Amino acid sequence: MPSLPTVHPRLAAHWSASRLGRFSDRLLDGDPAAGQPVLLGLLAVVGLLTWGSIEVPNWDPPSSLVFPVLIGGVLLGQVLQLLLYASVLAALVVDGFLREPFGVTPGTAVVLILLAATVLFTSRVRLRLGLRGHRAETLLLELSDRLQPAVTPGSELAGWSAAHALVPAGGARFSGDFLISCAPEYPGLHVALVDVSGKGSRAAGRALQLSGALRALLDAMPPDGFLEAANDHVFLRGWDEGFATAVHASLDPDTGRFEVYNAGHHPAARWRDRDQRWERLEEGGPALGLLAGERYAACEGVLEPGDALLLFTDGLVERPDESLEAGTGRLLEAAGSLLRDEWVLAPDAAARLVRTVAPHGGDDRAVLLLRRDPPHPLAQPPAARRDREVLGLADAAVR
Incomplete structure (x- = not known):
């Protein structure tokens, strides 16, 4: 996902400290007192445009009033918007009586009235939030970024790659799937992949x-x-239509020992590099929020060098x-091919896996691949290299 353009921190600090910057912050944060000077300025613009339309032939058509209408819809609260649009309507009436030879055409008046109604309707979310201008959109983008981890969990561990x-579904920015991780007092790596009921922006709030x-x-x-507390x-939230599934993995990077807990989620999978095959970790419990006091058993094991864990959501396997079963097999086959081709996972490996398996999915798609790096092929004994080549050829023949 491309990053948004940013402002240089020093310039942003100077702007925030300036009088105009402080006024802009008050205006965009919905301060009614800051909207009054803007209303007066827009009323002056409406008056100037109306005077030009009446007194200066061929200089200023009445349709130029769309500009204060649009600016007012972005920067003003509802009451001040209504005052501005009332002044625009009055300006149209005055222009229609005084301007010669044609006055205001009915089409121009209808377009301006419909535009004002449309601006009022589309700004209702900003008005409910109490924000103006681009501040509401910026806030939503910042919130959506919270669902995207800045760094892939496990990618900074020595001897591991991830x-x-x-x-999100449909190319939206919001998703009902999210990935969380932490570095708590408990040693090791702890991650959870969560899938909230619904998809895209409809699941974004939950x-x-x-x-x-x-x-x-x-x-x-x-x-x-963790899953019991989650x-x-x-459950205590009492969502009428809401529940969530989750898969939680806890890993000791020094020994490779892992525990995987599942709450109604698609089973995680473990790649056994020595055998060149996947093993599904089936143990689990019900989805989050259905029943209180549930217990979640763990699937335990050890990741040897070359082994990997795969966590994913249903958007990758459901068609x-x-x-x-066929969708899960398709995903595991593609992930196995990727692990055979890459000894150390590239940062875009998971994105390429999504494009291969579900490029046009109608649901949110999320995946995490975590691998204990194997020794380089040239560093292995010749017998081990031959074993791997034979297993790879045999697997290719089966497929």
């Missing part, structure tokens, strides 16, 4: 609400208590025209 991808709460629980709870938290 890649993740979060792709996803934003849950991401902060579950991140705090992941920081505070031991691995075997389940009770979601209307195929079974869930």
Whole structure:
């Protein structure tokens, strides 16, 4: 996902400290007192445009009043917007009586009235938030970025590589899937991949609400208590239509020992590099929020050099025209090919996996690949290299 353009910190600091910058902040934060000077300025513009339309032939058509209408819709609150639009309507009436030879055409008047009504309707969310201008959109973008981890969990561990991808449905920025991790007092790596019911922007509110709460629980709870605390938290929210599934992995990077807990989620998978095959980690419990006081058992194991863990959401494996088993097999086959080709996972490995398996998915798609780096092929004994080549050829023949 491309990053948004940013302003140089020093310039931003100078702007915020200036009188105009402070006024701009008050205006965009919805201060009614800051909107009054803007209204007066726009009323002066309306008066000037109306005078030009009447007194200066061929200089200023009445349709130029669209500009104060649009600016007022972005910067003013509802009451001040109504005052501005009333003045625009009065200006149209005055222009229609005084300007010669044609006055205001009915089409121009209808367009301006419809435009004012449209601006009032589309600004209703900003007005409910109490924000003006671009501040509401900026706030939503900042909130959506909270669902995207800045760094792939596990990618900074020595001897490990990792890649993740979060792709919302329909190309939107908001997703019902999110990935959280922490570096708590409990040693090791702790991650959770969560799928909130619904998809895209419809699930964004619940996803934003849950991401902060579950991140705090992941920081505070031991691995075997995280999903139980998360389940009770979601249950107490009492959502009428809401629940969530989650898969939680806890890993000791020094030994490779892992525990995977599942709450109604698609099973995680473990790649056994020596055998060149996937093993599904089936153990689990119900989805979060359905029943209070649930217990979640762990699937335990050890990742040897070359082994990997795969966590994913249903958008990667569910298709209307195929079974869930076939979709899961397709994903595991593609992920296995990727692990054979890359000894150390590239940062974009998960994104390429999504494009291969579900490039046009109608659901949110999320995946995390975490691998214990194998020794380089040239550093292995010849017998081990031959074993790997034979296993790879045999697997290719089966496929």
